[in-house]
Amino acid sequence: MSSRRLLPLLVPLMIVSMILAACSAPAAPAPTAEPAAGTDTSGGDSAAASGDTSWWSEAAAPYAGVTLRGVSESTPASRYVEEVLAPMFTEATGINVEFEVTSWDEMYQKAIQDMEANTGIYDFVYIEQDIIYTYLGRDFLTNLTQLMADNENLASPDFDVNNFTSFIDNFKDPETGDLYGVPMEAFIKINLYRTDLFDDPDIQAAFEAEYGYPLSVATTHEQYRDNAEFFTAYGEENDMDLWGTTVQGHTGHPSATYEFVESIAPTYGVYNWGVNLDTWKACVDNGGEMNSDTAKEALNFWLDMLNYAPPEATSSTWDEVAASFAAGRAAQGWVYGENATWIATDTDRSAVVGNVGVARSPLSDGVLEEAESGEGYIGYYDGGAFGVPHSSRNKEAALLWLEFIGQESVQADWAVAGSRIVMNSTFDDPKVQEADVATNGYYTMLKDDGPLYRGAPPFPFHNTLRESMDPFFWQALAGELTAEEALDQACAAAEAAMVQLGYGE
Amino acid sequence: MDSNRTGWGLLAPTLIILGVMGLLPFLYVLYISFFDWNVFSASGQMEWAGVNNFRRLVFDSAFLGSLGRTLLFTLLAVTSELILGFLLASTLLRDFPGKIVFRTIHALPLVIAPIAVGATWRLLTIPGFGLAPYYLDRWFDIDYNIGRYAEQAFFTTLAMDIWHWTPFVTLTMLAGLTAMPKEPQEQARVDGANRWQVLRFLTIPMMMPVIVTTVFIRMMDALRIVDEVFMLTGGGPGNATRYVGIYIWRVVFPQTDYGYGSAMSLLVLYFTIVLAWLLFVALAQVGNQQSSS
Incomplete structure (x- = not known):
């Protein structure tokens, strides 16, 4: 074959090879199949x-x-x-x-x-x-x-x-x-935070000057919001890729619904996704809590957090949230505990090694007492x-x-x-x-x-129920529905789905 | 008689495969569509539902919205691919420097699996990391976020489909244009026809069989799009890119609502057949009118 005829074949091959080579270096650390650094993969003795x-x-x-x-x-x-x-x-x-x-x-x-x-x-x-x-x-x-x-x-x-x-x-x-x-x-799903940021004296002084109280890991939702707002502004002022919080807000994946019903709503005292387990009803009018004022307050809080989250938040499932935090793009956030060790120790995959703290999620008044008494819970196990x-x-x-x-x-x-x-x-x-x-x-x-902490409620129809609610959370995250509209529609759809399955008729 | 037997004997393997792989699953789906069958239901059993699943479809605004969105996507995607493919094929008929390299690169998307196309576009467009949001923000101050803005997500899925499948249209058009006899066009030019008239009254009518075949293939593909979009947006934000294939997938698999999902599948199949038939009749009439004139 002449070199003239080989050229058209070789050029595209070279281009593809170069693209593939360039793609092999990831822009941000992401979870891989490798066990955490320093881990003995021999399974011990x-x-x-x-x-x-x-x-x-x-x-x-x-x-x-x-x-x-x-x-x-x-x-x-x-x-x-x-x-x-x-x-x-x-x-x-x-x-x-x-x-x-x-x-x-x-x-x-x-x-x-x-x-x-x-x-x-x-x-x-x-x-x-x-x-x-x-x-x-x-x-x-x-x-x-x-x-x-x-x-x-x-x-x-x-x-x-x-x-x-x-x-x-x-x-x-x-x-x-x-x-x-x-x-x-x-x-458990925990609140991870950056110790290097929260312990920095200059940052602490700047926070106190602006908000009038000392910077610390949030124990209330108001404090969490202030922290998120502060660090987002701090990242912008200092030209850093830093935002105030993570949000597991993929607008086309069930993980978004899960973050709300399992990790946010319980911290406000809304348990079991707001579904009444005795009657299989979700709307307030029928004895449920999914669209209660408290649930709406919780959803408004979570949607507000999007303003302080990295731009990838609305494309992030549980994996991407962990990767975002590990890349140092959030000062605090809700992250599944299975990622805690590699984020804190694996220098190959995490940019925040040695700077990771763990804490409970912020809670509304009375929620901790309800969890201690067994009536409620503070997050997802x-x-x-x-x-x-x-x-x-x-x-x-x-x-x-x-x-x-x-x-x-x-x-x-x-x-x-x-x-x-x-x-x-x-x-x-x-x-x-x-x-x-x-x-x-x-x-x-x-x-x-x-x-x-507690696992999911004992629904015999878990996936179907969640699927019926998903679109309303996605639309709320995309700004197409308000929190109030989303929960009113979600509870009605959830009830319809349960009736269709033969529950709560 | 012997030749009949031989014919049927030779056809038998194909007919058996078609029956097992095509007809039996279709009949099974048809059967299931008349039952309520959800693994997560209180009974967990198949229960006769008559035509209730089909009745539900008529009142399912989310499904109908999804169907409408898919039709719009199909219309825009196929039209764009047809126009672009025809223009590119016409260009490739001429000689220009780097033509063979361009043709090879242009055809590369065709050999990429849809799921890989979705993954590539996701890497390209993911907010915060992707090249597209970065440069759109830097150069044009555009807040491009397909996880958040419905229109952007819809048009990104459209662009992805056009990028993926225009080469197919180009190749079929190129084959048609290359095989077309040159004499009628030369004759028309001698008679004084301009380029537009040659295109309008000769090239397009002569290419009609190729165009119709291409449109059929692309339309059926576009109506059942799932992989790329599922990878890119998951159907979001909200319902913006939840095309009917993704909608049915969600009903059948995560929700395990097999009966209702089967009814949806049949309705979409019916729509596809009707659309294809209408298109065929319309194009055949156009062809007849042109040949008679």
Whole structure:
């Protein structure tokens, strides 16, 4: 081929190569599949981590060569399972693990379709705390207590349900107490803030001069707003890419609704998304709270925060919010705790290492007291478990896998990699305590304040309800609806959706 | 008789594949559309609903709005692609420096998967990080934020579709123009016709079969757009880019409302067939009038 004819082919190739090369350097740190820096990805002492390896190989002998297939959301904790625990398990047992770590939407879609159609593609699935009630209602999951009782030879001496925190109760049948999932991650949604900014004497003096009271981490919504306004102006005056707060406000993704109903509304004292769990009604006129004056005040506060958030806020889901904070673009913000450790310690991905503080969200009067008494809660306790679908063709091998990840010995490194803790003893591990110092007390907060937070309400129709509400929050964030209009319409749509499903008629 | 058998035998594999992959799913969707079937319902079972799902559609303002938005998107996208594609194809008929390089680069979007197109445009337009908002703000003082402003999001999805699919139209037009006989045009010029008259009375009528085929293909594609837009905006802000494909996806998958979602799918299929038929009849009439005149 002549050089004249080669040229047209080579030039585009070179251009594409250059574009791809340029794209390989990300503009801002973003979460990747890598465990946090400084994390021991070996899973700790291999022999100890896998318990008595001879027991595992003997128990798994009948299943050697079997391939277990699972699906989960792409979270730091799940990626640790994929990269560290699954290979360890295969080494100890000869059972292969094919683990799909995918987006939140796709994870649900795949798992539900598999279990509904009884196809048996998956041997273990991620059960987020908020969907367990739906799965139990549909008999989607295998009773693990029964499975262990039926297969005593498969009961690992290193697996004890009593080692877990009370978070495991979410995955038990409320009536029988039987277990349906082994917790693999649990964390709270926290208020992260920049210690370098909040502790700077010049900034403190400037704040006090403007607002008439000392700068500190917000305990009230008014204070949070002042902080947000101040740091946004500070960023502008000093030509910095700095804004006052994060907002998880993607105007086409469910994460926006979640931030409001799970992290903002409860701090005003609006619980269970404003839905009356006895009557399945959401509007004030029918006994609900979704469009109450308090809820409207909460939504107005949250929408106002958009004025002090980085421009990417209306395109940000939970991942982008963490990335924005890690890039140093927000002085404070609501961030899922699973990101706390890498933001605070991973210099490859975070620009704010060593400058991260953790705190409770700002609260309205009386909310803390209600949370302490058990009547309410101050924020979202997120997490999930692995369970075995009723349609699995490899239940016994899957049981071994769940017991393997439920060993005490694998928890500490996993906790540091994924900012998650599911066992009481993990809090005392030296590695976790070291990470606690690096995060300015995230793990201590998880332990001490954990009981003040709560998971999703026990809706048997979680996704459908949320989907019915989403468009109104998106429109409010886009400025097409006021807070009042959005909540009035959202509660009506929620009630219609519940009636359609056969609830609250 | 033997040749009949041979014919059917040769066709059988294709017919079986079409039946299994096309007809059976269609019949299943048709069947489901007459039931209430939601995994999250109180019963969780399929319950006979008659035509209730179709009745719901008529009163579902969000769905109808989504359908209207999709039709507008399709009209603007296909028209723009057709005009641009025709102009580019006409240009590519002539010689100019760098023509082959341009033609190769111009065709590159065609080989990119829709989901990658969406991701690329997201990186380009994401507020705070993307090149587009940065330079629009810096050079023209435009606050470009597709997460916040509905019109900007709508026109960005339109631009993305035009960028992605104009090369396809260009290539089909180029093939048509290249294959067209030159004699009638030369004859017309000899008879004194100007360029506009040649285009209006010769080129376009002669290209009509290519144009119709291209419009059909692009229209059907545009009506079912999902991947790129889902990646770029997720359907937002609000409902601004929630085209009917995304709407149906949300009803069928996150909401697991299989019966209602099936009814929606059938209605959209019906609309597509009707639109294609109307277009075909209209263009055929135009072609007949022109050939008779």
